[in-house]
Amino acid sequence: MSETATPIISTRNIGKHFGGVKALEGIDFDLAEGELRCLIGPNGAGKSTFFRCLTKQYKPSTGEIFFRGRNVSRLKTHEIARLGIGIKTQVPNVFDGLTVYENLHLAANARMYGAAADEACDAAIERMALQRIVDERLDRLSHGQRQWVELAMIITSRPVLILLDEPTAGMTGEEVAKTAELIHEINRDTSLIVVEHDMNFVRAIARKVTVFHQGRIFAEESAEEIMHDPKIGEIYLGKRKKVQ
Numbered sequence: 235m236s237e238t239a240t241p242i243i244s245t246r247n248i249g250k251h252f253g254g255v256k257a258l259e260g261i262d263f264d265l266a267e268g269e270l271r272c273l274i275g276p277n278g279a280g281k282s283t284f285f286r287c288l289t290k291q292y293k294p295s296t297g298e299i300f301f302r303g304r305n306v307s308r309l310k311t312h313e314i315a316r317l318g319i320g321i322k323t324q325v326p327n328v329f330d331g332l333t334v335y336e337n338l339h340l341a342a343n344a345r346m347y348g349a350a351a352d353e354a355c356d357a358a359i360e361r362m363a364l365q366r367i368v369d370e371r372l373d374r375l376s377h378g379q380r381q382w383v384e385l386a387m388i389i390t391s392r393p394v395l396i397l398l399d400e401p402t403a404g405m406t407g408e409e410v411a412k413t414a415e416l417i418h419e420i421n422r423d424t425s426l427i428v429v430e431h432d433m434n435f436v437r438a439i440a441r442k443v444t445v446f447h448q449g450r451i452f453a454e455e456s457a458e459e460i461m462h463d464p465k466i467g468e469i470y471l472g473k474r475k476k477v478q
């Protein structure tokens with residue numbers, strides 16, 4: 235996918251304060267059209283808060299958000315979703331008692347009905363390689379499979395930008411490798427921002443990495459530079475993410 239000059243999403247001076255806690259401060263962020271960016275940073279750095287500000291689940295305390303050059307700072311959550319921005323949060327968002335196909339249909343029906351919904355589900359099943367488990371109930375699936383179903387649910391609405399908050403948390407090495415492949419597949423026609431802690435995974439999927447620390451952008455470098463940057467190692471010292 236080619237990258238054009240106007241970023242798909244930009245923020246200027248985004249801040250989010252909870253009482254006296256400055257969870258985010260002065261975030262200037264640009265994502266190129268078609269880009270796949272990873273966000274890293276220690277626990278509490280503000281990564282999930284940044285995602286919630288982008289989707290307007292949180293109202294930013296300061297700053298502005300631009301989508302393809304348009305100021306969308308005043309839009310509400312459902313209007314942001316309608317722009318084509320999908321999010322997978324750290325909390326699972328699936329129905330355990332329903333099958334994979336039923337879950338996908340529910341997701342698709344938020345936007346479309348009938349043949350269009352069927353077609354969107356079929357396309358998502360194929361792209362996320364879920365053919366063998368479409369009739370399984372969610373509570374019978376492995377942790378990794380459930381995550382992939384959630385990815386498929388997001389792509390049924392054909393978003394143009396997807397935010398993924400720790401998509402590989404709790405996965406086995408094999409599941410992490412498959413998730414990297416699926417993310418590459420999604421990135422063929424969709425921009426992505428992925429919060430991740432596993433640096434091998436980050437290196438496998440992203441060229442550019444943004445490092446959050448104490449609510450600010452601490453660095454923006456290639457995955458290779460990050461791996462060898464002693465400053466980055468220091469901010470993780472003593473507060474390394476729970477091992478996954």
Ligand SMILES: Nc1ncnc2c1ncn2[C@@H]1O[C@H](COP(=O)(O)OP(=O)(O)OP(=O)(O)O)[C@@H](O)[C@H]1O
Pocket residue numbers: 252255256257275276277278279280281282283284
């Ligand atoms: N709803 C809230 N009310 C009060 N404080 C909050 C709220 N949400 C986040 N915070 C605070 O904002 C800061 C950033 O939290 P956030 O969840 O964004 O971090 P994170 O980088 O996603 O961390 P993790 O890697 O653990 O998921 C933390 O100090 C957190 O306690």
Ligand SMILES: [Mg+2]
Pocket residue numbers: 281282283324399
């Ligand atoms: Mg988080």
